[in-house]
Amino acid sequence: MNLPPLHQEFVLHFGEMGSRWGINRTVGQIYALLFLSADALNADQITEALGISRSNTSMGLKELQAWQLVRLKHVPGDRKDHFTTPDDLWEIVRILIDERKKREIDPTLTKLRALEMQGPAGDDYSEARISELREMIEMMTEFYEDMARLETEKLVKLMTYGSKIAGLIDKAGGVLPARR
Amino acid sequence: MNLPPLHQEFVLHFGEMGSRWGINRTVGQIYALLFLSADALNADQITEALGISRSNTSMGLKELQAWQLVRLKHVPGDRKDHFTTPDDLWEIVRILIDERKKREIDPTLTKLRALEMQGPAGDDYSEARISELREMIEMMTEFYEDMARLETEKLVKLMTYGSKIAGLIDKAGGVLPARR
DNA sequence: CCGAATTTTCAGTAATTTCTGAAAAAACAG
DNA sequence: CTGTTTTTTCAGAAATTACTGAAAATTCGG
Known part of the structure; x- marks a missing residue:
């Protein structure tokens, strides 16, 4: 791996964390590299920078594109595909939550609903537990x-207010009806 | 595996999802089993119900206790350790977020701060990106x-209001100062 | 203490995931 | 089209993670 020290440390950290985040080391490293890079990089540059095989780069990029975390960018006059991460961090957070929700939560929600549909099939306790969940x-x-x-702007405001929001709601009292 | 159909489907689902949630199949299954069980179970009951080895049960329970997702409960007159999940789902959610934060986010936050501390060490773009992150x-x-x-009560209220909260903040206008 | 019951540890094995090199497929300029 | 460049696929190798059985350690009633 041949990178400036800052980039190298960042890339290695994302590689190590990868497994905790549900991606593998290489995928974490590719993402980190692109995240810090002002310009889009092509697959050979990534391969060279990380010291991995060209095919590994290809598979990593494919996974990152499935996650919507990396995008293809065409550079005029260059036949190779170039890749970047979205600039806007809020967008990245939204993508991350959406994708994790899709992979980690939606299948379970579907399964829980299906189990409830099947009608009385267990003891009362477990049925109640499933509904509650x-x-x-x-x-x-x-x-x-x-x-x-x-x-984004309202979201930032809201997050910055923090727990003060709870007070707000009390004050609003009957003014706002609860949803549904 | 010898369980009522509802329990079995639930347990198998949690086992399959385990790898996406950063735990392994066995750990997911043990958790699911305890989650649906009205009474605390001992390690032999878990071993028997899931058809795994006693040592695997021991390791799985150890991991779940490290996650704070499973607790030891002493049953009078029984020498064996018994295990349960917390009853309160809000508590479980809080534990899950806290533990994932500790494993998946805090180390990165620490690393980012350390990289910034090291002073100017990369190009402007990557330094800005790291600060922004x-x-x-x-x-x-x-x-x-x-x-x-x-x-919990306030939290439920707040979550039920949903996006109406944003309107509330606008109305509050200058009344509430932003934090810090 | 002693000894039986229970739990944990751990080395070896099994299963799964990741990575590579080679070959196939696709893209595209001329 | 054709030949070259570029990307993808995939079978097998390497690395990692999960699981088991046996043995060690711990717990605890008597």
Whole structure:
């Protein structure tokens, strides 16, 4: 690996963290490299910078594109594909949450609903536990979807207010009806 | 595996999802089994129900205890250790977020701060990108910590209001100062 | 203490995931 | 089209992770 010290440390860290984030080392490193790079890089540059095989780069880029975390960019006069990460960090966060939700939560929500549909099939306790779990997941995902719908500026405001928001709601009292 | 159909499907699903959640199949299955069980179970019951080895059960329980997702419970008159999951789903969610934050986010935040400390060491672009990332992570984790501090009742209210909250903030106008 | 019951550890094996090199496929300039 | 460049695929090798059985350590009633 042949990179400036700052880039190298960052890339290695993302590689190590990769497995905790549900991606592998190489995928983490490719993402980190592109994240720090002002210009789009082609697959050979990535291969060279990280000291991995060309095919590994190809598979890593494919996975990152499936995650929507890396995009193809055509550089005029160069036949090779070039890759970048989105600039806007808010967009990256949104993508990350959406994709993780899709992979880690949605399948379980589907399964829980299916289990409830099957009708009385276990003891009362476990049935109640499953319903409760489904309701909790629905509440949290709906809240996230509501938040994701806000413009960035309002979201920043809201997050900066922090727990003061709770007070606000008390004050609003009967003014705002609860949803649904 | 010898379980009622509902339990079995639930347990198998959690096992399959385990790898996406950063735990292994066995750990997912043990958790699912305990989650649906009204009573605390001992290690032999778990071993028997899941058809795994006693040592695997021991290691799985150890990991779940490290995650704080499973607790030891002493049953009077029985020498064996018994295990349960916390009843309160809100508590479980809080634990899950806290633990994932600790494993998946905190180490990166620490690393980013260290990289910034080292002083000018890369190009302007990558340094800016690292600061921006650190700031974003700080904002999100501080918001989460603020929310986690609220009582459950207020949190439910807040989540149910959903995106209406943004309107509330606009109305509050200059009344509330932004934090810091 | 002693000894039985219970839990944990750990070396070896099994299973899974990641990575590579070679070959096939696709893209595209002339 | 044709030949070259570029990308993807994929079978096998390498690395990592998960699981087991046996043995060691711990717990605890008597």
